[in-house]
Amino acid sequence: MSDVIQAxxxxxxxxxxxxxxxxxxxxxxxxxxxxxxxKGQGYDVKTMRKVVALRKLDKHVRDEADAMMDIYRTAxxxx
Amino acid sequence: MSDVIQAxxxxxxxxxxxxxxxxxxxxxxxxxxxxxxxKGQGYDVKTMRKVVALRKLDKHVRDEADAMMDIYRTAxxxx
Amino acid sequence: MSDVIQAxxxxxxxxxxxxxxxxxxxxxxxxxxxxxxxKGQGYDVKTMRKVVALRKLDKHVRDEADAMMDIYRTAxxxx
Amino acid sequence: MSDVIQAxxxxxxxxxxxxxxxxxxxxxxxxxxxxxxxKGQGYDVKTMRKVVALRKLDKHVRDEADAMMDIYRTAxxxx
DNA sequence: ACAGAAATAAAAATGC
DNA sequence: GCATTTTTATTTCTGT
Numbered sequence: 615m616s617d618v619i620q621a622x623x624x625x626x627x628x629x630x631x632x633x634x635x636x637x638x639x640x641x642x643x644x645x646x647x648x649x650x651x652x653k654g655q656g657y658d659v660k661t662m663r664k665v666v667a668l669r670k671l672d673k674h675v676r677d678e679a680d681a682m683m684d685i686y687r688t689a690x691x692x693x
Numbered sequence: 694m695s696d697v698i699q700a701x702x703x704x705x706x707x708x709x710x711x712x713x714x715x716x717x718x719x720x721x722x723x724x725x726x727x728x729x730x731x732k733g734q735g736y737d738v739k740t741m742r743k744v745v746a747l748r749k750l751d752k753h754v755r756d757e758a759d760a761m762m763d764i765y766r767t768a769x770x771x772x
Numbered sequence: 773m774s775d776v777i778q779a780x781x782x783x784x785x786x787x788x789x790x791x792x793x794x795x796x797x798x799x800x801x802x803x804x805x806x807x808x809x810x811k812g813q814g815y816d817v818k819t820m821r822k823v824v825a826l827r828k829l830d831k832h833v834r835d836e837a838d839a840m841m842d843i844y845r846t847a848x849x850x851x
Numbered sequence: 852m853s854d855v856i857q858a859x860x861x862x863x864x865x866x867x868x869x870x871x872x873x874x875x876x877x878x879x880x881x882x883x884x885x886x887x888x889x890k891g892q893g894y895d896v897k898t899m900r901k902v903v904a905l906r907k908l909d910k911h912v913r914d915e916a917d918a919m920m921d922i923y924r925t926a927x928x929x930x
Numbered sequence: 931a932c933a934g935a936a937a938t939a940a941a942a943a944t945g946c
Numbered sequence: 947g948c949a950t951t952t953t954t955a956t957t958t959c960t961g962t
Contacts (some may be wrong), residue, residue, distance in 0.1 A: 628741065630727050631724055635745070637720050638717055638721060641717045641720065645713045649710070661847055664836075664843055665707060671836055675833055678829055679826070682823075685819050721953095742955080782889075786899065786903060786906075789882055789899075792878050796879060799871050804959095806868050809864070810861075813860065815864070823865060897940085
């Protein structure tokens, strides 16, 4: 394949990445807006962030426990 | 307003944030996928990341320059 | 202060860091040895790593919960 | 050997690992402290990190060269 | 030995 | 402006 077409493929990949990164940034801004809204309604943002982090951590713990179960099952030949 | 409704509002805000965070994570995963695809096609991911970072920096520099131009224009009454 | 003495201070700081990094590497090697020893005694290393990770996660969750309590206390003016 | 004693051995291994991991974390924190101290004395931490990385690389290169020399020496019966 | 996953280290962004 | 948190990058580890 010619270098020109190769370069085009690379450019397309990079543009896809850049578009996704922009979307990601947009959503990050939305998150910030929601926190700002919450603050405007009198909620304590620091506490809210902690709540969100703690809920994520809980989910993570549950997922890990499930993974652990799978490992034990495999180790015991219970698949 | 009653505390119950207040708590509901808080819960809704937190759920909105969590949904946005999940979307964000989904997009971050998409980005990873595109890099993986690029790697599969023989591109060097580390270099690609540098390219993306450089282009972002360039864009930032250009945006700064544009903002500066606007300030001058306004200061000189050239809008 | 003269540049020479300044350079000496910098060198001392860097040497301290390098010594600490070496210690750290030594301990990381010790960890590897213990896993190797366990493997030699017939234990499944992958499962052991999961156990260690899960216990660390549990500790983290407890620490987070404590931090959460502090935040609530502060938010409610109960310090 | 009974399962009870086996479980004890496993527990001991895991506790040894956890103790080592804690030591490792302690040292990592010490490293952070030294960088903090350096910063407080006006040094540029980012640059210092680069210096440390470079010196590590140099050491690695020298060690490799030494190993190569040993190989040649042995091959030539010059031990 | 190498691909993929996980851990660690470094850099960047954010809030106070 | 500093310090803390998040994100990104690199290194390390494991299974094929």
